[in-house]
Amino acid sequence: MSHRSILGLPTEILSQILSICEQVSQKGESHCTAPLLTCRKLYHLTLPVLYRDLRFTYSSQPRTSYLHRSLESDPSLYLLVRSLLLDLRPKNPGEYIALDDYVAAANVLSRCEVLHSLQIWGTAFLSPEDRKPYQMEAPPGRSPIDLCRWELLQYALFQRPTLRRVEMASNRDSPGHGFKLRLDCQVQARDLRLLPGRGINLPVPGTTPQEEIRLRILRKKDDAGMQGDARRRLIDFSIAFGPGHAGKEYEWRNFEFTLVFFWMKHRPHILRRLVLGDFKPPPLVKEFQAAAYPNLHTVVCPPAHVKERRRRHSPYKPPSEVIDQLLGPSVHTLVFDLTSDDQHIGLSSSAFGEPEERWLRELGQLAAAPDRNLALRTIYIDFKPDPDCEQGFDPANYAWDRLVRLQRQLQPLGISVEYPAPSMTREEYHELCRQHQEWIADETVRRTGLEPPDNSGGLEV
Incomplete structure (x- = not known):
């Protein structure tokens, strides 16, 4: 079997290989400098990649x-x-x-x-x-x-x-x-x-x-x-x-x-793209109307921007009050950005609950009305909860069930609902809930000295 040198590859392919090596090295906060010491050809191909x-x-x-x-x-x-x-x-x-x-x-x-x-x-x-x-x-x-x-x-x-x-x-x-x-x-x-x-x-x-x-x-x-x-x-x-x-x-x-x-x-x-923040908007932003910008195709909006008050548990404004600001004849993508919530303590899966599901469903239905002349085709829900920051612990409330349900409800209206892959499976979520219940039981014993009732075997006679 004949041996072939990597140096026999076309220059374009070698450069792509070196670029991938540099990308991998940067993830470890270093640089791919070894090829510089290999030969003259790799030296001259590596320099443009590094600089x-x-x-x-x-x-x-x-x-x-x-x-x-x-x-x-x-x-x-x-x-x-x-x-x-x-x-x-x-x-x-x-x-x-x-x-x-x-x-x-x-x-x-x-x-x-x-x-x-x-x-x-x-x-x-x-x-x-x-x-x-x-x-x-x-x-x-x-x-x-x-x-x-x-x-x-x-x-x-x-x-x-x-x-x-x-x-x-x-x-x-x-x-x-x-x-x-x-x-x-x-x-x-x-x-x-x-x-x-x-x-x-x-x-x-x-x-x-x-x-x-x-x-x-x-x-x-x-x-x-x-x-x-x-x-x-x-x-x-x-x-x-x-x-x-x-x-x-x-x-x-x-x-x-x-x-x-x-x-x-x-x-x-x-x-082309507008990213709204969670800070109290100045008057200029409040007056913003998407329809006035003919090439605006994407709007990124955190929940706080469309709530009555900029607090997590504050109710959402009616979609009819904000739709003219967020959507227009050219806006085909709305990004509902949940990742900006609770950045200091991490995101729980409870961040996408019943209020969020209902509000997005009503917004989608309103946007699909023929008399609105809106271009909305995609709602992307940026939702990446951290299992280590979970706060919900309700086995019956697996957040991705809501996402799938919303997806099925808006699809017939011509609106696609997209979101990242689940950060935890249903089984993993249920296991988190079980561990949380055990922790509560242990805390109850530690603080009161009373054993919690055992409901696993049914009622005692």
Whole structure:
């Protein structure tokens, strides 16, 4: 039997294999570096895999410092970067990031010349003294607007014609306590240039006064450096407003939120997906009507957003009160997000109970009415309870029975009900209930000294 070397495989297949190895390694918070030491061919195929997607976390961590040194040792590695994530979130809420960290992040961005995707986590909130060169005047009586993260965005739009995706978030994607709103849009680069920032104030090390003057002249000439296709290119743009946009100490962020929301409202065709939060919605969100956005196809809604009060046991609003906000002629998918409930203590299967089943059934029936002219085709129930956080313990109340029943009721109306695979089988749930009953019995004995009645053998004569 002849032996064949893996090196005989086509380059495309070898690259795919190395990409899978890197994905597996990242799950263990490491990288697939062994092929670098194998041979010249694998070395050159592995480098693009390792440097394609990079994440820099500031305040600088050891891994970020090591990555900086690696790139600076061979600047050509910057040309391999396609996706860049700059995590500028301070360790503790209310803290500022250091100016040196912001400069380091700007430097990395300025070196990645073939960038396709840019993610900026955090608001890049500098101290009042450090942010003076990167701020915009606000209305009278308000603090100036911090433009640090916006300068990063505008620089990338202006200097990186390969850019196709931008994500700006103060936290991760999933809604949680204090999450306000996420807008997922598809927009031309020239419209993004109308957002705050100019892209010429970025503190890039080595920039000469002459280069800065040239950038200012280009900006005054209506983006002469972004003509034709570069101006019209479509960019997937996502921005989330999270916990940091709530407190009184961050009033300027409320103004920032209003500014972005009005920018989107005047370009209704750009909105593709809307993620509502569990935080008390500002007036602008309360006035939102899905029908006004012709390309909006998905709305993500947590239970708290459609309840009378933002409490778990509060009753739901009638579907007729919220249907115009959530659904429209183009919205074909509604995500009912139960994962945002009780994030601190975990999700119980009781989170999808009789009130949730009834409310979604009534909403589906209302949406299917011919006179509504709505496009709803899928209700996705994001429901991943943790068996270790179970609170229901009713053997007759297996939550997935409700999901199946709802599925059967709405299917004849042309609405599909989808949900993740059950996190526990019926047998596993019944076993949890049995263990809970035993625990209650043991606690009763410990506290009272009385044995619970034995009902297993029926009545005694």
